Amino acid sequence: MKPFTFVKAPRSARGFTMVELLISATIMTTLVLLITPLFNVATQGFTSQDAGLNLKSSSQNAINHIGNMLTESKRLFQNTTNDLNYLNRVQMTGVPPVLSGSQLPLIEETGSLSPGTTTFTAGSVGNSLFFASFNGPLDLVVTDSTASTSTIRIDVYHFNYYFLAPDYTKSIAGLAQQDLWEWKSINYADYDEITAVTDATKLTNTVIGIYNSGIQFAWDPSSTTVSSAFYSLNSAGVITQVPSHQLAQSSASKLINLTKVTAGGGYRYGVSPNTVGGVYHAQARSAIRDRGG
Numbered sequence: 001m002k003p004f005t006f007v008k009a010p011r012s013a014r015g016f017t018m019v020e021l022l023i024s025a026t027i028m029t030t031l032v033l034l035i036t037p038l039f040n041v042a043t044q045g046f047t048s049q050d051a052g053l054n055l056k057s058s059s060q061n062a063i064n065h066i067g068n069m070l071t072e073s074k075r076l077f078q079n080t081t082n083d084l085n086y087l088n089r090v091q092m093t094g095v096p097p098v099l100s101g102s103q104l105p106l107i108e109e110t111g112s113l114s115p116g117t118t119t120f121t122a123g124s125v126g127n128s129l130f131f132a133s134f135n136g137p138l139d140l141v142v143t144d145s146t147a148s149t150s151t152i153r154i155d156v157y158h159f160n161y162y163f164l165a166p167d168y169t170k171s172i173a174g175l176a177q178q179d180l181w182e183w184k185s186i187n188y189a190d191y192d193e194i195t196a197v198t199d200a201t202k203l204t205n206t207v208i209g210i211y212n213s214g215i216q217f218a219w220d221p222s223s224t225t226v227s228s229a230f231y232s233l234n235s236a237g238v239i240t241q242v243p244s245h246q247l248a249q250s251s252a253s254k255l256i257n258l259t260k261v262t263a264g265g266g267y268r269y270g271v272s273p274n275t276v277g278g279v280y281h282a283q284a285r286s287a288i289r290d291r292g293g
Contacts, residue, residue, distance in 0.1 A: 062180060062255045066162055072134040074157050074221055079104040079126060085226045087130050087161070089245065092183065095252045096165040099178060102128045128163040132221070135187055140209035144202035152206055154193050157219060159185035159247055162255070180255045186248045188219035191231055194239070204237030211235055217245065 070076075077083035083104065105126030112119040135156045143149050161183040166176040189210045197203040210218075211233045218239065223229035230245035 058256050065182075065255070066129065069133050069160055070129075070131065074132045074134055076107070076129075076131040077104060079106050079124075082224050082226070083130075086229075086247075089226060089247045090130075090159070090161055090183065090185075091246050091249050092252065093249050095181060095183065095249075096167070096179075098128070099164040099166055102126075102163055104128055104130055128161070130159070130161045132157045132159050132188075132219070138189065138210065138213055138215070140206060140213075142202050142205040142209055144199040144205075150202075152197065152202070154206070154210060155190040156187050156215065157190065157221070158187050158250065181252060182255045183252045184250045186217070186250045187215050188217050188230075189215050189233070191218040191220040191239075192222060194218055207233050207237040207239055208235060211237075217242075 077086055087104065103126045106121075106124035108119075108121050108124050110119065111121050111124065114120055115122070135158045138154045138156050140152050140154065141149055142152055163181055163183070164178045165181050167179050168176045170177040194203070194206060194210070197206050212235070216233055218231040218233060220229045220231070227243040228241065230242050232240045232242050232245075234240075
């Protein structure tokens, strides 16, 4: 009978000792503590860059949208008494109050848009826009007093109001976040074009056709006095002046709404004025702060 022989196992076949496990765990913990802050910084950097790019893209889209609407503008209202009377007729349902200090611009035909020039007039700068834009023509086939039918085209408009509204549930650098809003009115038929129809039967049928198309009011673009600018239409083809007419809301929404949460933290976007405690001008800047700011 052979005696027992003990053979030492090679290193690769042995397990880890308790001391080796403790040392490995200590090294891994130290590495995690060192790498985590670097990872967070890198993640926040990518998040900030992504947020900034999104803000620039959305802001540019908003500017392009407003610019397209302005190209079809029938009338741009300014910071004058008569035009402000129009603005005061705007009905705003479910919309936050307009930013305090908001004003419409004044057209300076010989002025400059650059604050650094002598022809720049700060008092004429506004931070909101109110204008009526062309919404497209309405073609109607109507019958006149001789029982003849013909096609008549009536232009249709709607009013646009772009303004800043504070959101006190969010803050940027200690101030309420400011959102850009777009307000649109219902449609209005061109009063001048309607009344240019001389045949009484054709005029009546034109009004009936406009009313049946869903448009119940007409606007006189040439009227500078708001109390004589609006008329109601009815199914009988009658036009009636409405001195106290209010501009009814069709839609209202934020034009820039970029509240976004991504890895590494959330970012809020807003539009901030270039002055604090004074008059808010159109040279608004866009600001971005993290949730901790």
